[in-house]
Amino acid sequence: MKPALIISAGTCGLARGAEALIKAAKDYQRKRRLHREFEIKITGCHGLCEAEPNILVHFNGKFIFYQKLKPENVKDIIEKTILKGTIIKEFLWFDSETRKRYVDIDEIPFYQKQKRILLGHNVLIEPKYIKDYMKFGGYSAVGKVLKKYRPLDVINIIKKSGLRGRGGAGFPTGKKWELCQKAKSSEKYVVCNADEGDPGAYMDRSLLEGNSHSVIEGIIIGAYAIGAQEGIIYVRNEYPLAIRNLGIALKQAHNKGFLGKNILKSKFNFEITVVRGAGAFVCGEETALLTSIEGRVGRPKPRPPYPTESGLWGKPTNINNVETWANIPQIISKGAEWFSGIGTKRSKGTKIFSLVGKINNTGLVEVPMGITLREIIDEIGGGIPGGKEFKAVQTGGPSGGCIPKSLLDLPIDYESLTKAGSMMGSGGMIVMDEDTCMVDIARYFLDFSLHESCGKCPSCRLGTKQMVEILDRITEGEGKEGDIEFLENIGKNVKLASLCGLGQTAANPVLTTIKYFRDEYLAHIKEKRCPALVCKSLISYVIDSELCGGCTICAKNCPSDAITGEPKGIYTIDQKKCTKCGICFTICPSKFKAVKKVSPPIK
């Protein structure tokens, strides 16, 4: 195989400067007429965000991983690695945990512990070319299904594999298909839910950008099993690259005869259209998503009737998440036993998480079910940066909960996360260190849910509003005795009284932080102290007289002239004038580090 320069150019890569790398590589290739010597592949995200913009050099069967590149580095890579075969050490991935540099992608600890059955192809496939996908067995599953299986056989395979919905709730996929297949109607729909709205979660985007064919193939198989004639992919409009790549992929699949009339000369007809969501978090809820497709305000509807009985335009509709659909071709190709061999007793297969927050290796990780949180955070994630202490991890986005250090050995599956007060969700995983205030973080997530509430039920629209107001008060030092109990009480009622998933889970961040970090709430309320030194109203900035070098920088930069002192002497902050902007804290030279935060504030 020809050497290749594989450039990670998902939305995240592009944002970190992949575009310039692509241009530099193409220019150099054209200038030196090196088209025969190597090829350039522009692929989706490679998963290790921390390393972006990164390039994989495919050379002699090795995949050399170069990280954090600048456009001028591309010339070196081509000249040295591709043409001469020498490895440039300073571009290699340096692992902060093992303090080592790694050459091949598979050697990097971040990738080693993962099982990338869905994301693995992202580095090999150029999403613009269907041939790339087909080279790795793409669309063979559709052929297999149409030639060998009856619809019920497909459903049985999926049921046997134990695949559960990856959108969060974990409903068995095969069972859902069966319900929809049994529903009596001449018209049925399959829908792909790509309205990924959790802050800091981008699993679906990465799959759609890097390998949309796998999702399309899954949908075709599902439609055949269920008996649907039309499929809809509901993507949020904030994913322009995913929408573009999907459009290209659908066109190509059509041209190859995987979509349209008489697919692969069978009697099966199927079409897929893309609907762009107008950007409401609640449209990720299946009934709201369907109303949004119908062109109305995206608001959830009560169930029953479930969409499998009466969904889009009142017809039976099967909705699955992007990741669920992407699993289908793999299960068909490799068999149900292979799939159910991965994972735990009740949760099979792998799950993609977006590992973000206070973690060394931020990125997309695909791990087998049953792996512990500690393995993900310490081994794959490379631990917490700056030698800080791990505090908690939020799984399941704003609807999930905070899991504390004591539960780090929790094996990840649907049941155990729910038991811990959180949920699997779509796969957001936000790591927090000792500098994170748990009251503040609960307030942040709840505020998100409040503003994304559709406004239908009073419990969600007003219950969360009341909770946010109380949390606001607590973080401002106005907390009262009894606030915690009141928060718990409202939270539990909101959970029970709300109509849809959004309302039923909105209180989770608050309830779990109260459960695991009650002392932090108490410190805020009783001592008017923020242990993490985050809540502005509860801290003061002071200059440590022993450390201050009298460099005058802080005094010069203070916007409210609160810092006074003699040059080369000791500076002090006038607490009455201080607006707690924090500029002095960040600007104080690291050789002094004299500005400190203290809580409770100095009056």
Next chain:
Amino acid sequence: MIKITINKKEILAKRGETVLEVAQRQGIYIPTLCYHKDLVPYGGCRLCIVEVKGWSVPVASCTLPVQDGMVVKTDTPRLKKLRRFSLQLILSEHPHACLICDKEEECVQYQECIAKSAVTFGCKFCARNGDCELQELVEKLGIKEIPFEFSYRNLEIEKFDPFFERDYNLCVLCGRCVRMCQEVRGAGILDFQHRGPETLVGTAYNLSHLEAGCQFCGACVDVCPTGALRDRYSKWLGSPQRSVKTTCALCNIGCSININVRANTVVSSTPDNNQICVRGRFGIAPLVHHPKRIISPMLRKGERLVEVEWEEAFDFVCSKVVEHKGKTGILFSPQLTIEAINSVYGLADHLKCEKLATTSALETNLKPLDLKGFRGNLVFVIVNTDMISDFSPLLLKLRSPQKIKPVFIVIDAVDSKLTQIVDLWLRPELGKEVDVLKLLFAQKKMKNTTAVSTRDIKLGKDLLKKKNIYLLYNPYNIENITVPKYVKKIPLTAKINTLKIIDMGVDSPTMDLLQDKNIDCLYLLGTAPKLNWKYKTIIVQDCFPPQFRFDLFLPTATFAEVNGSVVNIEGKIKRIRKAIEPLGKSKSDDWIIAQISKRLNHNTKNRKPKKRKTIISAIAKTKKVSEKYPIHLIVRENGYSYRGHRLATLMKGFERLRGDNCVWLNNRTAKKSKIKDGAEIKIIGRTLNLVMPARVTEDVPENSVLVYYHPSMGAVNSQPVRITKKDKQR
């Protein structure tokens, strides 16, 4: 039938029913707020939640279909707690100072708020006080306190639209008005705006209701559980003490309504489990108690009008009709009761009067409309008739969900709200409507000479295929139409009792009567047409005074003050019931005529009035425009009038909504003639000279003007005219 268990009681239920419906039928109380029997269940307020065995989370019973063997509990402590929680949250956004106040007794005693809460935070100054579903729920759920922080939305009260006001500070977002507007009325003016805590009810782009195209049927006001939407007229009239079921006589549909009365005042009129329109909902109370009403007989003595007793008035009438025997013309409004019409005919027979006419559009082939006859695959072709403003309750019935969705095609040169909701709108030039119809029903190929594209005609033909076709048209608005026999013609006229008058016959069309120089004495019953010359005697019997000089005014009661009956478009006789005693000295039409007859020694009993020949009234004919008269005048029947008066001239709201006292013209036409909206303009035709205010609109095609016919305009037919600004002539 399936069996379910509610609160340990086994109940038989029908498949498809909801748990709430079954419980309500069994008399099991489940609190509701967003639920309304006429609307599709919404499941938003979370008050009707119940526990179902096997389910971990409580579910809303209003949306829960019954399943065989379902075990439901409706009043567990957990449910009670959650219901209170939801209602308390709702009240955290709704002013509730009075709802949870324990000083109720003192409040009544001292007429003053002891708790010193602000006016806007309590119920005392809310128009719905005492008739509010939230008050009822607070009582039923036993809410004594609101543990939550109160947040007042602090929005301005929306008073800029006619007929009703909106105070969204009181809105609980139950969505009833939204669903009513969308589901039942099919209007879609209202929807939710924003989301989360900012959610509000409103129109698209926050337009006023008038701009958004609202027809002010008031259905949203009637389903609002709070005081957020309130009828402006009745707001401070107090809650009604009784309501009287009667019939609205303002148009030919004759909807059943309830007139709500307090003391001897009509507070409001509301639908009687049906859908009505703006006239019946908001027009009746202000009409009955209109400040311009004359409620005692007035006789002209010299130059002055003097209030007289009935006796003197009757003496005057008798002496005049005897004096002018054979030279008396009687012109009556169709909006009287049948009884009054009968006595008018009787009186005319006795006087041997050959000059009896009415002010309604008449057509000989008008037949009772059979609503039950619409079956199967229906297509309604509507020609030159704005069914939304004139016949909306009828249109709703035609549009109501059926097995096969009916198809609607509109042929009209004039745009209206109707054209937006139909399947196909064919817009020909003026006067070419008949040609479009011919094209639609042509068997062979025909040359298309209209502005409608051949593609649209083909679309129309496709829609008409193998279906039961009904042609709906107002005979007043279009010249004679001929269609194939399989098309059923349904003429629609706006005035009630038209069928009765066609049955009885009249002597001449309205305008011919006014052209008759042999008439010396004119007896006008509920009409105020334009008079061409001076008469020796003019007797007016009406509720409001006419514009012209008259000799005697006999004050009559409106249909809300009399007993009687009317006959509607379906040929049904509908009862008119007396809601209040006639105001002042006013009396019912039949009483007045009976008194006159008695004085003329005419025995009204057991005598059938003789039938007269029927004459087809004015028919529109479009003539070609010329250089001198370059603009088409379109004349349409005015469905918004009562007796001799336009509702628009009596009530500001109707003027803003319909503007049928104006001449409508296209904005390009207006620009060409430099006419501004609201300016007085002159319309000059060969036989015509009208002065009316202008209403500039996009609805009318270019180079044409539209007027809604009213007798006070005199004889007006569709014809070429020219328009000029009025002040230019000075």
